[in-house]
Amino acid sequence: MVIQRSFGLRSEIIISSSLLVGAALLFVALLLLRLSENRLLEQTITLQSRHAQSISQLLADQHQQQLVKTIENYAIANQIQAWTLRNTNNQTIAGENKLFSAQSTLKTQQLLRFQPVAVDLHYPTGLRSFVDTDTTQRYFDLSISISQPSQQPLFLHMRCSLQEIYQQIRGLQNLAFACCLGYGLVLVATAVYLLNRSVILPIVQLTETTQQISQGDLEQRVALLGPREITTLGQSFNHMAQNLQYSNAEQQRQLESLQQTNDELQRTQQQLVQSDRMASVGNLTSGMAHELGNPLSAVIGYLELLKRQQPEQLQLDLITRTLVECGRMDQLLKDMLDFASPSSQSGSAYCEPNQVINQTCEMLHQQGVLKRHRLENLADQQLPTLTIESHKLQQVLVNLILNARDATDENGVITLRATQHGNHVVISIEDNGHGMDKEHQLAIFDPFYTTKAQGQGRGLGLYVCYQLMTDCGGQIEVNSVVNKGSCFTITLPTQRNNTHELR
Numbered sequence: 001m002v003i004q005r006s007f008g009l010r011s012e013i014i015i016s017s018s019l020l021v022g023a024a025l026l027f028v029a030l031l032l033l034r035l036s037e038n039r040l041l042e043q044t045i046t047l048q049s050r051h052a053q054s055i056s057q058l059l060a061d062q063h064q065q066q067l068v069k070t071i072e073n074y075a076i077a078n079q080i081q082a083w084t085l086r087n088t089n090n091q092t093i094a095g096e097n098k099l100f101s102a103q104s105t106l107k108t109q110q111l112l113r114f115q116p117v118a119v120d121l122h123y124p125t126g127l128r129s130f131v132d133t134d135t136t137q138r139y140f141d142l143s144i145s146i147s148q149p150s151q152q153p154l155f156l157h158m159r160c161s162l163q164e165i166y167q168q169i170r171g172l173q174n175l176a177f178a179c180c181l182g183y184g185l186v187l188v189a190t191a192v193y194l195l196n197r198s199v200i201l202p203i204v205q206l207t208e209t210t211q212q213i214s215q216g217d218l219e220q221r222v223a224l225l226g227p228r229e230i231t232t233l234g235q236s237f238n239h240m241a242q243n244l245q246y247s248n249a250e251q252q253r254q255l256e257s258l259q260q261t262n263d264e265l266q267r268t269q270q271q272l273v274q275s276d277r278m279a280s281v282g283n284l285t286s287g288m289a290h291e292l293g294n295p296l297s298a299v300i301g302y303l304e305l306l307k308r309q310q311p312e313q314l315q316l317d318l319i320t321r322t323l324v325e326c327g328r329m330d331q332l333l334k335d336m337l338d339f340a341s342p343s344s345q346s347g348s349a350y351c352e353p354n355q356v357i358n359q360t361c362e363m364l365h366q367q368g369v370l371k372r373h374r375l376e377n378l379a380d381q382q383l384p385t386l387t388i389e390s391h392k393l394q395q396v397l398v399n400l401i402l403n404a405r406d407a408t409d410e411n412g413v414i415t416l417r418a419t420q421h422g423n424h425v426v427i428s429i430e431d432n433g434h435g436m437d438k439e440h441q442l443a444i445f446d447p448f449y450t451t452k453a454q455g456q457g458r459g460l461g462l463y464v465c466y467q468l469m470t471d472c473g474g475q476i477e478v479n480s481v482v483n484k485g486s487c488f489t490i491t492l493p494t495q496r497n498n499t500h501e502l503r
Helices: 009-059 064-077 102-112 163-214 228-308 313-340 353-367 390-407 438-443 461-471 495-502
Strands: 080-086 092-095 117-122 139-146 154-161 374-377 413-421 424-431 475-481 485-493
Touching: 009 064, 009 117, 009 139, 009 154, 009 163, 064 080, 064 092, 064 154, 080 102, 102 117, 102 139, 102 154, 163 228, 228 313, 313 390, 353 374, 353 390, 353 413, 353 424, 390 413, 390 424, 390 461, 390 485, 438 475, 461 475, 461 485
Parallel strands: 374 413
Antiparallel strands: 080 092, 080 154, 117 139, 139 154, 413 424, 424 485, 475 485
């Protein structure tokens, strides 16, 4: 399970560095302040002790009234907060009595028998120094003994205030906090800047590049920025991206190779299927062609005899037209034989496309097959010679025009166009009929495939057209839209193009 935090790497480092830097600076500042405070206290107590020893020697030769006056002047001059003068019985001779308890002064007097000065420090330390702001709690009691000739010693107890030192330390403390804050902000800002430049920005760029690569853009690379570890990571990432790009390109090449192989297998399979279909009807087609060829030859012979008897002009015209149609039937029978046993020779004959197009249109009009349709001949009138026999081109045109007629309703329009494009002539036959979907378009040139009703077509017309175009080096294509019409386009090489290819 992945736990996603609410803040990122930048926030974690900023918070951590801020806490560490702040704690370190605060510790150093407090340590220096404590050392300074102790040093000031030590110096103040030492100085006051020396002064007290000096005053004790000065007061040794003075009588009591003069002694009190001297102590008062000393207290004013040295900022003594309070003082009291007591005898060996701990009785007050002069000064204040409320601030000095009898128990503490008695204990101090006992200490003064063994040392010249006694000091009792009252100064809060540790956390109390920050919390306790009562100035009366910061002082030290300084006690000395005054020895007089032929008299019992006197004891002088003085209370010295440490408020001035406290105020100095307090001011230094505020200054230290301000310095810690300012210096800490500078350190954190510098750390953030270096962190952004050396770590955050390279990581952000690496993340963005990773997202782009995951979306398919394998050309992306990261810039080698930052310290050695980050640049090493960037180099490894770029190397990984390069290997991924190479692997993807290799997979793409293999996929294309497999696609080509698959297309070749499909074409081979289609050819095998077509060969099997042709083999099943080859013998039947050949026998029918032979059986029909003999009576047709007899009919042609009889028509030739009638023509030689010089009939009337109308009869001669009918005989001539009948001979032409019989010749076309004879040629179709020969094509059926070629269909059963295709010839390996191609491109051995030529024709003039304008002549074939005009004859085909005139023949269809005379036969009346287009009396309920309109055929528009928009072919260019100066087309080059094509490398296909005229009767084969006429057979293709007739099949395509009759298919266009069957695909349109009455008063349908069939448009025939022919133009030259470089070394090829493109002939298109377009109708405004029912059209075909993609599934029919893929199988329209297969043998025995037809979209017509049963008994109205054998499915060999378009297949024969496809074979005739292939044999002469041409192409035939179809583009159809349902309920809008179809357009069959044949592309044939010109005589010049074919001669150039042979050379």
